[in-house]
Amino acid sequence: MKYTEDHLKVELENQEYEYGFTIDIESDKAPNGINEGIIRFISAKKEEPQWLLDYRLNALKVWQSMEEPDWAHVSYKKPEFQDISYYSAPKPKKELESLDEVDPEILKTMERLGISVDEQKRLTGVAVDFVIDSVSVATSFKEKLGELGIIFCSFSEAVKNHPELVQKYLGTVVPTTDNFYAALNSAVFTDGSFCYIPKGTRCPMELSTYFRINESGTGQFERTLLIADEGSYVSYLEGCTAPQRDENQLHAAVVELVAMDNAEIKYSTVQNWYPGNKEGIGGVYNFVTKRGICETNAKISWTQVETGSAVTWKYPSCILKGDNSIGEFYSVAVTNNYQQADTGTKMIHIGKNTKSTIISKGISAGQSHNSYRGLVKIGKGAQNARNFSQCDSLLMSDRCGAHTYPYIECENSTAHLEHEATTSKIGEDQIFYCKQRGVSEEKAIGLIVNGYAKDVLNKLPMEFAVEARKLLEISLENSVG
Amino acid sequence: MSTILKEKKFDLAVSTLNDEISKSALAEISNLEFPTRRTENWRYVKLGKLLKQDLKTDNVADLDISDFLIPELNTHVIVLVNGHYNETLSSSTPSAGLLIDRLENQKDTDLFTSHYNTLSEKHSEEIFTSINTAYNQDGVFIHIDKNKHIEKPIFIININTSSNLITNTRNLIVIDKGAKASIIQGYYTTSEKGNFNNSLTEVFVKQNANLSIDKIQDIDATDKHICTEEIHQEKDSNFKINTFILNGELIRNNVNISVDGTNCHSEMNGLFIGRDSQFIDNHTRVDHLKSHCISSELYKGILKDKSTGVFNGKVIVHQDAQVIEAYQQNNNVILSDSATMNTKPELEIFADDVKCSHGATTGQFDEEAIFYLQARGISKVRAKEMLIGAFSEDVLAKINNQNVRNFIESRI
Numbered sequence: 001m002k003y004t005e006d007h008l009k010v011e012l013e014n015q016e017y018e019y020g021f022t023i024d025i026e027s028d029k030a031p032n033g034i035n036e037g038i039i040r041f042i043s044a045k046k047e048e049p050q051w052l053l054d055y056r057l058n059a060l061k062v063w064q065s066m067e068e069p070d071w072a073h074v075s076y077k078k079p080e081f082q083d084i085s086y087y088s089a090p091k092p093k094k095e096l097e098s099l100d101e102v103d104p105e106i107l108k109t110m111e112r113l114g115i116s117v118d119e120q121k122r123l124t125g126v127a128v129d130f131v132i133d134s135v136s137v138a139t140s141f142k143e144k145l146g147e148l149g150i151i152f153c154s155f156s157e158a159v160k161n162h163p164e165l166v167q168k169y170l171g172t173v174v175p176t177t178d179n180f181y182a183a184l185n186s187a188v189f190t191d192g193s194f195c196y197i198p199k200g201t202r203c204p205m206e207l208s209t210y211f212r213i214n215e216s217g218t219g220q221f222e223r224t225l226l227i228a229d230e231g232s233y234v235s236y237l238e239g240c241t242a243p244q245r246d247e248n249q250l251h252a253a254v255v256e257l258v259a260m261d262n263a264e265i266k267y268s269t270v271q272n273w274y275p276g277n278k279e280g281i282g283g284v285y286n287f288v289t290k291r292g293i294c295e296t297n298a299k300i301s302w303t304q305v306e307t308g309s310a311v312t313w314k315y316p317s318c319i320l321k322g323d324n325s326i327g328e329f330y331s332v333a334v335t336n337n338y339q340q341a342d343t344g345t346k347m348i349h350i351g352k353n354t355k356s357t358i359i360s361k362g363i364s365a366g367q368s369h370n371s372y373r374g375l376v377k378i379g380k381g382a383q384n385a386r387n388f389s390q391c392d393s394l395l396m397s398d399r400c401g402a403h404t405y406p407y408i409e410c411e412n413s414t415a416h417l418e419h420e421a422t423t424s425k426i427g428e429d430q431i432f433y434c435k436q437r438g439v440s441e442e443k444a445i446g447l448i449v450n451g452y453a454k455d456v457l458n459k460l461p462m463e464f465a466v467e468a469r470k471l472l473e474i475s476l477e478n479s480v481g
Numbered sequence: 482m483s484t485i486l487k488e489k490k491f492d493l494a495v496s497t498l499n500d501e502i503s504k505s506a507l508a509e510i511s512n513l514e515f516p517t518r519r520t521e522n523w524r525y526v527k528l529g530k531l532l533k534q535d536l537k538t539d540n541v542a543d544l545d546i547s548d549f550l551i552p553e554l555n556t557h558v559i560v561l562v563n564g565h566y567n568e569t570l571s572s573s574t575p576s577a578g579l580l581i582d583r584l585e586n587q588k589d590t591d592l593f594t595s596h597y598n599t600l601s602e603k604h605s606e607e608i609f610t611s612i613n614t615a616y617n618q619d620g621v622f623i624h625i626d627k628n629k630h631i632e633k634p635i636f637i638i639n640i641n642t643s644s645n646l647i648t649n650t651r652n653l654i655v656i657d658k659g660a661k662a663s664i665i666q667g668y669y670t671t672s673e674k675g676n677f678n679n680s681l682t683e684v685f686v687k688q689n690a691n692l693s694i695d696k697i698q699d700i701d702a703t704d705k706h707i708c709t710e711e712i713h714q715e716k717d718s719n720f721k722i723n724t725f726i727l728n729g730e731l732i733r734n735n736v737n738i739s740v741d742g743t744n745c746h747s748e749m750n751g752l753f754i755g756r757d758s759q760f761i762d763n764h765t766r767v768d769h770l771k772s773h774c775i776s777s778e779l780y781k782g783i784l785k786d787k788s789t790g791v792f793n794g795k796v797i798v799h800q801d802a803q804v805i806e807a808y809q810q811n812n813n814v815i816l817s818d819s820a821t822m823n824t825k826p827e828l829e830i831f832a833d834d835v836k837c838s839h840g841a842t843t844g845q846f847d848e849e850a851i852f853y854l855q856a857r858g859i860s861k862v863r864a865k866e867m868l869i870g871a872f873s874e875d876v877l878a879k880i881n882n883q884n885v886r887n888f889i890e891s892r893i
Contacts, residue, residue, distance in 0.1 A: 071521070073829075380818065380819075395830065395832075395833040395835070396833070397833055398800070398801075398803070398832055398833040398834070400831075400833070401829070401831045402828070402830045403827070403828060403829045403830065404826075404828045404839070405825065405827050406824075406825060406841070407823070408822075408823065408824040408825065408843060409821070409822070409823045409824075410813075410815060410821065410823070410824075410843045411818075411819075411820075411821045412815070412818060413815040413816060413817055413818050413820060413845050414845060415815070415843065415844065416842075416843075416844045417841070417842060417843040417844065418840075418841075418842050419839075419840065419841040419842070420838065420839070420841075421826070421828065421838060421839050421840075422838040423828055423830050423835060423836075423837040424835065424836050424837070425833045425834055425835070
């Protein structure tokens with residue numbers, strides 16, 4: 001049968017979310033709503049020190065004075081912040097020593113995701129910090145990392161065991177006042193990951209956290225703080241799949257990276273929250289603030305594959321503060337049906353000889369809208385700064401939209417800035433060229449879409465690339481090939 | 482009304498062109514906020530100074546305009562002094578199919594009523610557009626009849642002779658089916674200072690018509706100019722606008738083209754040179770409403786001293802506008818550490834069969850190129866001049882008329 005773009009379109013529309021299922025773990029939930037009492041409840045529940053409670057209360061005040069932003073090219077029903085329960089945790093259990101002690105429900109979930117902890121441990125050498133409903137329940141490879149002095153644990157553990165580090169760096173990259181959702185997160189975050197790489201240490205394995213949203217009506221407010229001390233290196237993976245639901249779930253995470261002198265952080269994300277069904281009902285709201293700060297000679301590299309969420313609002317950014325620092329951003333964003341994504345990056349050049357690269361690939365299908373919004377700012381003192389940006393959009397249907405809003409601000413005469421963007425549909429001539437050489441239309445479309453995203457996929461660490469490809473396949477390629 | 486504007490007393494009379502339209506524009510203004518740095522469209526503009534000034538209107542009868550004419554170029558000349566149409570200074574040879582008049586005189590004609598404000602009302606949320614609609618005092622009406630080709634360019638000269646002047650010039654240009662014309666717009670100031678011009682031109686390019694506009698902005702270094710062109714293109718039409726910004730304290734250009742017919746060609750080019758603490762802002766917007774059209778855009782900027790440049794290009798391909806090619810290009814050279822360039826080339830695409838691209842670069846002259854020239858005995862200053870010349874060449878080459886080109890080149 002002749003396979004045309006129309007077929008592809010139909011398949012894309014009809015595609016069901018493959019990873020949709022829920023887990024039934026009794027939760028210990030906070031009443032709906034947000035106020036000072038709730039904040040105190042969360043803080044008390046987590047047995048937090050006074051300074052953290054003060055931090056939260058201050059953030060709440062800031063948040064209450066802010067308005068929800070509406071400049072992004074997305075439209076959605078604004079979440080009712082008083083209808084969300086800001087805390088839910090699996091029943092507190094005693095410290096776990098081995099997998100046997102993990103709730104069998106959770107193990108089952110992991111198996112269905114195809115990432116059984118056991119398998120992960122044995123085969124890939126990836127340490128997995130498993131987050132279910134805001135509280136970490138299993139952390140592996142901790143001992144091995146401990147030998148090198150690497151701290152990789154849940155955020156609440158870090159608050160208990162390393163308060164001085166948390167207190168020193170929390171909110172230094174993303175201040176409470178940064179934006180509406182960052183302020184909300186700062187007030188109500190329940191858990192997340194914390195990572196510290198000591199001076200001169202090269203983390204021997206990819207650190208990975210799998211997130212899942214569970215428990216109906218619970219917003220997930222993750223907080224990640226990653227500190228790479230002088231001369232260290234770490235590759236950090238973050239990935240997520242969420243259960244199918246009809247109700248919109250709010251996800252407002254904050255990720256802060258600190259790369260000290262000569263350090264390098266590679267941060268990769270595969271995002272596959274539930275995107276809603278093909279009528280655009282349900283799906284996750286993903287409003288994330290991610291930012292890293294680079295000291296002298298440091299490097300931060302963001303790689304992301306975004307296939308999920310009903311609404312995405314995400315701009316992983318780099319502040320290139322130190323001289324010779326480097327920032328990179330590689331992104332593939334796929335939107336289908338009624339998904340909306342407004343994503344991009346900010347590269348703030350402050351130090352001399354700073355470099356940044358932005359490669360962003362958007363694919364829109366169905367009735368979705370996919371926007372790139374980025375800022376490249378060269379400060380007055382950023383001598384010889386260099387930026388290259390490329391943002392391409394691929395259109396799969398005549399009802400979808402692809403938009404680019406690049407802001408390029410230059411205040412230095414020695415800077416070199418290049419920006420280019422293209423928007424087009426899959427080229428008829430490209431398909432024709434393939435067909436001429438005996439490649440079927442179906443395969444040709446697969447080949448083109450695949451090749452189009454490869455630039456970015458190749459930047460993912462080996463272990464992760466497999467999963468990323470899998471997700472891309474589910475979103476697009478599988479229906480093509 | 483925004484409190485800022487309420488407190489500010491402009492010595493302005495409400496436009497008498499169409500009472501209903503003026504009234505609704507006044508109502509619109511009362512709902513609008515004065516733009517600040519937080520207004521997305523005016524993000525980089527510092528308008529505060531404008532409000533501190535006491536502005537007035539003025540009218541002058543006689544003036545020597547020979548300085549502003551383009552040498553060796555025979556044109557129809559229309560002169561507006563301090564925003565007022567000056568019939569004694571204007572001179573146009575009567576030609577078949579060409580109508581040049583004061584806008585006021587045409588206000589009862591069908592041509593006027595069927596066109597006036599139909600384009601700018603779509604952007605009435607822009608406060609300066611509404612101010613112009615409400616308070617415009619004078620302007621030019623040009624109509625080219627069907628299938629008439631007007632060989633001689635039409636030169637509209639706007640001159641400020643007063644100081645602390647406010648003008649709201651309103652022009653209406655209708656190029657009828659199959660007609661062809663070229664227009665040159667010049668904005669100048671004689672010795673006086675501190676003027677604010679807020680001009681708005683509505684342009685209708687009908688089926689199969691052809692229009693090119695060359696705009697020269699060479700006002701005083703203490704003058705401000707907000708200049709809006711609203712263009713409407715029908716099918717098979719060609720439109721081109723070249724903007725040259727040579728001097729002025731604050732210049733903001735809004736070029737809005739709505740391409741409302743198939744098989745149209747639209748072109749926008751611009752060259753700006755910023756020096757001292759000038760502020761130059763170019764906003765363009767192309768709305769592709771119908772299929773099979775091409776639009777291209779080329780803006781180049783050279784920024785010296787403490788000047789600031791802004792380029793904000795927007796291409797919107799609406800749903801059902803298929804087979805569109807839209808290109809945007811913006812190149813800038815920054816020659817001083819205190820100069821700033823802000824670029825924002827935007828694409829909003831709602832159709833799938835499109836080829837759109839934009840490119841933006843900001844940098845400085847290649848040291849090696851300068852060295853190459855110096856090694857051949859050319860002074861550094863001269864070498865830089867040559868490179869500026871080469872950089873400007875692409876935009877200058879877009880000017881159809883050689884005399885106009887020579888004139889602009891001599892002013893750079």
